[in-house]
Amino acid sequence: DAGVIQSPRHEVTEMGQEVTLRCKPISGHDYLFWYRQTMMRGLELLIYFNNNVPIDDSGMPEDRFSAKMPNASFSTLKIQPSEPRDSAVYFCASSGQGSSGANVLTFGAGSRLTVL
Amino acid sequence: AQSVTQLGSHVSVSEGALVLLRCNYSSSVPPYLFWYVQYPNQGLQLLLKYTSAATLVKGINGFEAEFKKSETSFHLTKPSAHMSDAAEYFCAVSEYNQGGKLIFGQGTELSVKP
Numbered sequence: 001d002a003g004v005i006q007s008p009r010h011e012v013t014e015m016g017q018e019v020t021l022r023c024k025p026i027s028g029h030d031y032l033f034w035y036r037q038t039m040m041r042g043l044e045l046l047i048y049f050n051n052n053v054p055i056d057d058s059g060m061p062e063d064r065f066s067a068k069m070p071n072a073s074f075s076t077l078k079i080q081p082s083e084p085r086d087s088a089v090y091f092c093a094s095s096g097q098g099s100s101g102a103n104v105l106t107f108g109a110g111s112r113l114t115v116l
Numbered sequence: 117a118q119s120v121t122q123l124g125s126h127v128s129v130s131e132g133a134l135v136l137l138r139c140n141y142s143s144s145v146p147p148y149l150f151w152y153v154q155y156p157n158q159g160l161q162l163l164l165k166y167t168s169a170a171t172l173v174k175g176i177n178g179f180e181a182e183f184k185k186s187e188t189s190f191h192l193t194k195p196s197a198h199m200s201d202a203a204e205y206f207c208a209v210s211e212y213n214q215g216g217k218l219i220f221g222q223g224t225e226l227s228v229k230p
Binding site: 030033045050055056093102104107109110 | 150214215
C-alpha cells in the first residue's frame with residue numbers, strides 16, 4: 001500500500017481565496033482524521049470520520065472550515081475564505097482495527113498551507 | 117478529559133549518550149499510549165505503542181518506553197543516541213473505541229551533538 005496520500009504538498013494562496021486539501025486513506029481503514037500543526041498550538045484534531053460519517057468536528061475552528069468524505073477512499077478539507085492565521089501544516093491520517101485491538105494512526109506527509 | 121504533558125520542549129544529548137524524553141498523561145480510563153517521531157518536512161511515524169499488554173514496550177530504531185500507571189508516565193528511552201535520531205518526538209494518548217483518535221503532547225525536539 002502507498003500509505004496515506006495527501007495533495008497538494010504545498011499551497012500558497014492569498015487571503016480570501018478558497019483552499020481545498022485532499023486525502024486518500026489506506027485501503028480498508030475505516031477511520032479518517034484531519035489534524036493541523038502550528039508552532040503555537042502544536043497538533044490539533046480538527047475532525048474525524050468513521051465509515052465516511054463525521055463523528056467529532058468539535059476541533060474545526062469556525063464555519064470557514066468544512067470537511068467531507070464522499071466515499072471510503074477520499075476526503076477533502078476546505079477553507080473558504082482563507083485567512084493568514086490558517087497557515088499551517090494539515091495532516092490526514094487513517095486507521096483500522098489492529099491485531100492488538102487498538103487502532104493505530106498512519107499519517108500522510110502533510111499539506112503545508114501558506115496564506116498571504 | 118485526556119491530556120498529555122511532555123516535559124521539555126527541547127532536549128540535547130551527545131552522540132552515544134542516553135536519550136530520555138518524558139511524557140505524563142491524564143486519562144479517566146485505561147489508555148493506549150503512543151510515541152511518534154517527525155523528521156523535518158515529513159509526516160509522523162509511529163515509534164511504539166502501549167495497548168495494555170507488556171508495560172515495557174520496544175519500538176523501532178532501538179527506542180523503548182515503559183508504562184507506569186502509578187506515575188501516569190510513559191517515558192521514551194534509547195541507550196545510545198545516534199545523529200539520525202535528531203527529530204521531534206510526540207507522545208500521544210487515545211482511548212478504546214475511538215478509532216485511534218489521538219491527543220498529542222506539545223512535542224520534544226531532540227538534538228544530537230557529535
